[in-house]
Amino acid sequence: MEAIDRVNAARAKGRPTSISFINRIFDDFTEFHGDRRYADDKAIIGGIAWLNNRAVTVIALEKGIDTKDKIFRYFGSAHPEGYRKALRLMKQAEKFHRPVICLVDTSGAYCGIGAEERGQGQAIAENLMEMMTLKTPVISLLVGEGGSGGALALAVADQVWMMENSVYSVISPEGCASILWKDSTKTSEAAKSLKLTAEDLLKLGVIEKIIPEGEQNWDDIFASLKKEFAEAVFNNNCSIEELMKKRYNRFRRMGGSRK
Amino acid sequence: MIKKGVFKKPNNILEGAQENSAIPQVPDKIMTSCPVCKAMLISETLDSNAFICPKCGHHFRIKARRRIELLVDADTFIELFDGLLSHNVLDFPEYDKKLQKAMQESGEKEAVICGRARVGGFDCAIFAMESSFMMGSMGSVVGEKLSLLFEYATENRIPVIGFTVSGGARMQEGILSLMQMAKVSGSVKLHSDSGGLYIAVLTDPTTGGITASFAMEGDIIIAEPNALIGFAGPRVIEDTIRQKLPAGFQRAEFLLEKGFVDAIVPRLMQKEYLVRLLAMHAREAI
Numbered sequence: 001m002e003a004i005d006r007v008n009a010a011r012a013k014g015r016p017t018s019i020s021f022i023n024r025i026f027d028d029f030t031e032f033h034g035d036r037r038y039a040d041d042k043a044i045i046g047g048i049a050w051l052n053n054r055a056v057t058v059i060a061l062e063k064g065i066d067t068k069d070k071i072f073r074y075f076g077s078a079h080p081e082g083y084r085k086a087l088r089l090m091k092q093a094e095k096f097h098r099p100v101i102c103l104v105d106t107s108g109a110y111c112g113i114g115a116e117e118r119g120q121g122q123a124i125a126e127n128l129m130e131m132m133t134l135k136t137p138v139i140s141l142l143v144g145e146g147g148s149g150g151a152l153a154l155a156v157a158d159q160v161w162m163m164e165n166s167v168y169s170v171i172s173p174e175g176c177a178s179i180l181w182k183d184s185t186k187t188s189e190a191a192k193s194l195k196l197t198a199e200d201l202l203k204l205g206v207i208e209k210i211i212p213e214g215e216q217n218w219d220d221i222f223a224s225l226k227k228e229f230a231e232a233v234f235n236n237n238c239s240i241e242e243l244m245k246k247r248y249n250r251f252r253r254m255g256g257s258r259k
Numbered sequence: 260m261i262k263k264g265v266f267k268k269p270n271n272i273l274e275g276a277q278e279n280s281a282i283p284q285v286p287d288k289i290m291t292s293c294p295v296c297k298a299m300l301i302s303e304t305l306d307s308n309a310f311i312c313p314k315c316g317h318h319f320r321i322k323a324r325r326r327i328e329l330l331v332d333a334d335t336f337i338e339l340f341d342g343l344l345s346h347n348v349l350d351f352p353e354y355d356k357k358l359q360k361a362m363q364e365s366g367e368k369e370a371v372i373c374g375r376a377r378v379g380g381f382d383c384a385i386f387a388m389e390s391s392f393m394m395g396s397m398g399s400v401v402g403e404k405l406s407l408l409f410e411y412a413t414e415n416r417i418p419v420i421g422f423t424v425s426g427g428a429r430m431q432e433g434i435l436s437l438m439q440m441a442k443v444s445g446s447v448k449l450h451s452d453s454g455g456l457y458i459a460v461l462t463d464p465t466t467g468g469i470t471a472s473f474a475m476e477g478d479i480i481i482a483e484p485n486a487l488i489g490f491a492g493p494r495v496i497e498d499t500i501r502q503k504l505p506a507g508f509q510r511a512e513f514l515l516e517k518g519f520v521d522a523i524v525p526r527l528m529q530k531e532y533l534v535r536l537l538a539m540h541a542r543e544a545i
Contacts, residue, residue, distance in 0.1 A: 109471075111491040111499045116509060119519050121470030121490035128444035129476055133452065148428075148437060149471040149490070156441045170428050170437040170468075179430065180352075194433045195349050206434050248445050252406065254438040255399030256348035 004188035006197045007173055009165035010144045016218055017076075018060035018103040018143055019045065024222040025229065026051055026058060034085060038118060041082030043074040043110070044154075046089040048098065052230045057093035059086045059154060060103035063144065076145075077110040080123035083153050087127050094136045099233035102140040102154040107172060109150030124153040131156035132248060135240045137233045141211070141225075142166040142198075158247050159232060160206070162198035164213040168206070169196035206254065293317050309526050318483050318526055320463065322365075323372045323387035326422050330530055331376035331385065338374040339384075340407045345369060345400045347431070354431040357393060365391040370425070371401045373408040378420065379534030381541065384412035387422040388469075395425035397468060398432040402439025405473065409446035409457075418456035418540065420533060423474045426492075427467020440472040447476045456540045458533060461488050461511070461520065475519070479536060481529075482511035482520045 009015070022029050026049035033040040046059040063076030078086075086102075093100045109120055131138065140157040146168030162168060171179075173191035178184045195201070198210045211225060238246065291302050296315035305312070309329055310319040327336055347354045362368060370392035374385055386408055388395040405421075412419045428436040447457060459477030463486035470490050474480075482488060489509035497504055507513050514520045524532045 109490065111496055113496065113500065113504070113508070116489050116491065116496070117517055119475070119517070121488075122475040122519055124471040124490070125444065125473070125475035128441050128472055129448045129451075132441070132445040132448050149440060149468055152437055152441060153471075156444075168434060170433055171430050176430055189352075193349070193351050194430075196434065201434060204434065206438060248449070251438060251442040251445055254442060255403055255435050256346060256432075257343045257400045257403055258346045 002188060003167075003191035003194070003197050003200075004173065006165055007167050007187075007191050010167045015144060015165075017065060018062045018105050019065070020218075021103050021141075021143055021222070021225070022049070022058055022060060024218075025226045026056070029058065032089060035081040035088055037084055038081045039079075041074075041079050041085055042072055043076050043078040043106070044082035044086055046085055051101070051226070051233070054230075054234060055096075055098050056229075056233065057089055057098050057100045058103070059089055059100065061106040061151070061154060063105050074110055076106040077108060078106065078150060078153075079110045079115050080118040080120050083109075083123040083127050086154060087130055090131065090134055090136075090138075094134055097136060099137040099139070100134070101229055101233065102138065102157065104140055104142045104146050104151045104154050105144035105166075106147050106150050107145050108147035109153070124149045127153040128156055132251070133244055135244065137236060137243060138247075139229065139232050142168050142207075147172060156247075156251070158236075158243060158250070159208040161209040161211055161228075162201060162207050163211050164198055166198060167191075167196040168198075168201055169194050291319075311526055316484065316525065318463065318485065320390050320424070321526075322391070323367070323389040323422070326387045327372065327374070327376070327385060329526070330420070330533065331378055331383075332380065336374050336376040336385070338372065339411065340373050340404045341368060343369065343400045343403055345398055345432075348399065348435060349431070349433050351431040351433070357431065361392045365389050367392050369400045369404065370395045370397070371404050373404045375411075375415075375417075378530070378537060381534070381537040382415070382417045383537070384408050384415075384417055384419045385421070386419070388424045390424045393429060395423075395469075396427060396429035396436075397425060397439050397443075398429035398436050399439060401429075402436070402442050405439075405443045406446040409443070409450045412455055413446075413450045413453045416453070416455070418458065418537060419450065420458050420460065421473070421477075422460045422462055423465045423469055424462045425465060425467070425469040425474075427469055437468065440468045444472050444476060447473055451476075451478070456537075458536060460524075460529065460533075462486050464488070466490065466492050480520045481522050481524045481532070482514060484511060484523055484525055486511045488514050488520075 029049040031047040064070030064073035138157040140155040140160045142162040173187045176190040177186040201207045293312040295317040298314040310321045371388045458479045461482040465488045
């Protein structure tokens with residue numbers, strides 16, 4: 001499979017979105033709304049739920065299912081209030097010693113006048129800073145598209161996993177092609193160059209795990225994800241200090257340079 | 260006879276060339292025209308005035324080293340981590356060539372200069388980004404130098420003063436450049452948690468992944484007059500919403516109005532302003 005095929009699969013119509021993951025992995029999901037500062041962003045869904053009879057906080061970027069729902073969800077592109085709601089719920093999780101599970105599916109943070117006026121950059125920056133030292137386990141799963149800073153704002157985690165057909169990139173292949181080659185038809189070349197597939201990112205050490213999709217049906221995928229999430233958030237024997245140190249080092253080692 | 264090209268026509272990279280737009284350019288010709296008031300300025304005069312138009316106060320872009328020189332006490336700057344060089348980790352098309360060109364054009368090894376110096380007698384860690392190096396974009400080396408600098412400042416219990424100018428994350432390093440945003444933010448957080456002071460000075464332009472990370476993470480955030488500061492670039496927003504943006508949108512004054520910067524401080528007043536802040540945060544004063 002070429003990189004561009006993964007991009008298309010990640011965006012494919014009919015592919016389960018975050019809301020399906022929430023409903024089929026967790027029990028009694030109870031949604032909480034609003035950032036307590038400005039509004040409730042519909043592109044981010046957050047709340048608490050049972051995972052194998054233990055409470056966890058779940059925060060998800062949701063693209064929407066049909067056209068009407070997609071419009072309602074801003075196509076999964078969050079405004080600053082979305083990232084601030086996410087941070088509020090993470091802080092709440094920290095207070096009540098609940099692990100946090102983030103589900104990421106977005107082409108990027110919302111691009112518009114309101115988003116800029118309300119500090120899109122500042123909202124994302126604050127999440128990056130605060131998540132790095134959040135005193136509770138955090139796992140992020142890329143379920144579809146992971147578009148740039150808007151995705152990273154929910155992915156400063158102890159472990160980052162990707163669905164086999166998800167992608168994670170600093171810029172969309174379309175954006176890259178048009179900036180670099182002034183030619184938006186060179187999308188597949190850009191997709192390949194950006195190294196945005198789960199396989200590439202595992203090799204680069206940017207993610208810990210690929211969740212296979214292959215021939216499996218979604219029931220099996222959700223069942224195994226449930227097991228893996230529980231294993232990862234409840235069975236780590238790290239102290240909080242160790243956990244934070246590991247999380248920092250996880251990101252600290254990323255990058256390439258020569259002397 | 261006036262030679263061709265004596266009057267350099269401005270050319271804005273971020274917003275595309277527009278009439279009457281404030282276009283910052285470091286002049287390399289004998290005469291430079293101010294993009295705001297159109298005054299014809301002798302480049303040497305402009306240089307001696309810290310690249311500020313003496314007629315209207317427009318702040319031109321300025322080299323990172325010059326900024327540092329304007330800020331620090333004479334002969335106290337020691338450059339740090341300058342041995343790190345970028346390489347084409349992802350084997351991205353034409354990246355090697357672009358790096359070569361950027362080094363030649365900017366005379367720098369990377370898009371940020373880090374170091375330690377005294378500012379008004381106070382020990383500080385300092386970084387200044389270089390816009391003429393691939394538009395100040397952040398790849399692994401920029402991220403690494405900044406993380407090292409914040410770690411150095413944490414260890415030595417000194418404040419950090421940083422000048423940002425950048426188009427954002429460096430596309431040619433793909434996901435690794437995105438990860439630098441989290442990495443540097445982590446180092447800023449540890450410095451902050453240790454009680455360290457970080458003052459960010461946002462200059463024209465500061466956009467994308469820089470705004471969405473360390474530019475907005477200062478304890479105190481100041482900006483230069485009229486600097487473009489935003490997450491999405493203005494052209495991208497215009498293309499998305501298919502309408503013209505209002506005048507002054509994403510400029511420093513707009514951010515001040517919306518509550519995202521503490522103050523706008525003109526270039527020539529920055530040293531005095533920063534020294535005052537350093538004095539008010541000096542640990543022995545507490």
